[in-house]
Ligand SMILES: Nc1ncnc2c1ncn2[C@@H]1O[C@H](COP(=O)(O)OP(=O)(O)OP(=O)(O)O)[C@@H](O)[C@H]1O
């Protein structure tokens with residue numbers, strides 16, 4: 001099996017297009033051009049990671065796709081519609097654990113399905129919750145509260161909750177950044193397995209080159225500010241991927257190439 005977008009339930013209306021994006025901020029009278037003519041596409045059912053120097057505008061791009069921020073130039077489209085605000089068809093997972101402390105794990109996963117935009121009958125909600133408790137290895141913690149969970153488990157709840165509403169696209173901003181190395185690898189494997197069975201259109205932001213390669217069909221490398229796309233790298237490594245995949249010559253070569261690209265961007269930025 002290859003990690004391609006073919007065998008999935010995504011349709012053309014799930015394509016994410018960043019088209020000529022420009023964005024600046026003004027602070028204390030200073031003009032900061034963050035993004036400048038930045039364009040790339042996430043095809044339906046594809047998992048695309050975005051890497052780039054700190055402060056280059058990754059979160060800003062994700063926030064535009066989520067509808068939390070708008071571009072000054074260009075547009076973000078999902079399918080044929082220009083994104084002009086948040087919508088339940090786009091699930092977001094943040095870097096910080098954004099789950100409700102007063103709800104149990106099961107209720108957190110169910111939450112989106114109880115809102116008007118995504119409301120499902122009770123029996124169906126129960127099935128969905130069970131499915132994601134299983135997928136994320138949280139069966140024994142259905143009735144636990146977030147404070148009783150480790151960081152990795154909380155992030156699994158956040159991911160389960162995002163998937164549970166059956167969003168057209170998933171937007172994830174460094175969801176594993178706060179985790180230790182072992183937990184992080186395990187989480188990558190879980191997310192990879194989930195992606196293989198669910199085939200969502202996914203945009204994933206990370207600082208980790210290894211994480212980007214392991215999870216993705218393609219990796220978008222952003223330049224330093226003012227930011228555009230430096231290179232888009234295909235990850236033609238067959239799926240399912242495992243711990244051994246990380247040691248394969250193909251993986252190691254891709255990692256070397258991406259690290260080199262990032263290094264050259266950081267050097268240019270310091271100059
Ligand atoms: N609301 C805002 N007002 C002013 N400046 C902002 C605002 N949001 C972001 N910026 C600036 O825009 C730039 C890009 O920010 P952004 O958070 O998108 O970067 P990033 O690539 O996600 O960085 P990191 O890798 O550190 O998470 C930064 O220089 C930041 O200071």
Ligand SMILES: [Mg+2]
Pocket residue numbers: 058059060
């Ligand atoms: Mg960020």
